[in-house]
Amino acid sequence: MTKALILGVTGQDGTYLSEFLLKKNYDVFGTFRRTSHKCFERLEEINIFDQVHTIKADLADQGSIQNTIKQSNPDEIYNLAAQSFVGTSFEQPILTSDITGLGTLRVLEAIKQVKDDVKFYQASSSEMFGNYSEMKNEHSPFLPRSPYGVAKVFAHNMVNHYREAYDLFASCGILFNHESPLRGLEFVTRRISYELAQIKFKKKNKIHLGNLRAKRDWGFAGDYVEAMWLMMQQDHPDDYVIATGESHSVEEFLSLATEIAGLGDWHDFVEIDKALLRPTDIEDLVGNSSKASKELGWKPKVNFKQLVKMMVEHDIDYFRHSV
Structure with missing residues (x-):
């Protein structure tokens, strides 16, 4: 049975991804940071909480990340953990940079030290792009306009560095806004x-x-987690824009x-x-996901x-x- 570790399993994307992977008969492990019962309400809402192995972990703690990887021994790691609200990043830029930016670096370093044959997915963001009007693709320049966007650019570049320098299977999904109930x-x-x-x-x-x-460019989160999984099924790692094009x-x-x-x-x-x-x-943010369509066979539903x-x-x- 294939094992997946989802960092940030209690969020919107972590919940939909868990559901998607469980339907594919994965053994799903997921990290959480908060200890309140409300932390798991999304997993409970779609009735999958009991099917996910939850592990308390902290992206600010290198040892915590390493222990989580050792405990779960995954085939695939999906890094969805972040301080993910752009508005909050203006109020808490240091926290955002530490968790969203350096947190990703800690995960990459843990993978290199503990399990360098694992496949790694990084949740990059359309907020990395700047305030220019044309459709964004994988070659568009990064000109972030928020501490969150800056932190995501750092994380994205680190993933590319570790992929090239240490031959890790590490892919980035540059996801545009994706919503859901x-x-x-x-x-x-x-x-x-x-x-x-x-x-x-x-x-x-x-x-x-x-x-x-x-x-x-607003899409449905349930569609976008499929794209994450498809990236992990490729022979070689790469970066992909995931968007609706509208x-x-x-x-x-x-x-x-x-x-x-x-x-x-x-x-x-x-x-x-x-x-x-x-x-x-x-x-205005709108993405061109033609590469994902051609190489992954992905389209929003x-x-x-x-x-x-x-x-x-x-x-x-x-x-x-x-x-």
Whole structure:
């Protein structure tokens, strides 16, 4: 039985990836950092918590990472652990750099020392790219505009270095924004779907949002974890952009979500909060995943409208049953 170690198993991507790998009869190990029961709520929501071997680990602790690899003895390692919210990275740049950037280096060094024949996947990010309009591919320059983006560039470059210098099987998936009903409430798409459901059931009367003009290439997280796995099945490691090829603004997401929720005009309950605006932001991010399509045979299955509908209906259903 193939064994996989997912660093950061309790997040959105870790949960969907666990589900995907379990269906392929993998033995799944996953790390977590927090000790509260709520930490595992995503795994519990889709009824797979009991099927995942959870290990407490910390990307800030080299010994912890090495022990985790020894304990799980995996064939594949997926590094999804990070301080992953861009907004928080402005408030906590040192923590973000330590976990998201140096944490990846610690994992690479642990692999080199403990199990250098393992296949390694690194979650790179579209936030590594800058504020320029053309579609981004694997050759586009990195010009990050947040501490999170800077940390991800460092991690990405380190993966490339270890691949070339030490012949590790190490691939990076440069994933553009990917959402789902399991997305954290700090992210704007989930905040919109969740708070619209609250408004629908009279639990709230206003939604506070930041930059409605920002455009992102939004896909479904469940589709994107398949791309991660496909990278690990190749004969040689490489880097791939994973995206839908379409960008939509926050306002488009909000308008469609409001329509699906049956709430009329969003202007009636949305207020712009300047505190939610970032010091520097990227206005438009859209990716070209033609390389992944050609070499991995990967294409997104869920389109933008289906994604918004999925998220809104999930949160409405949640509040309907909790009233």
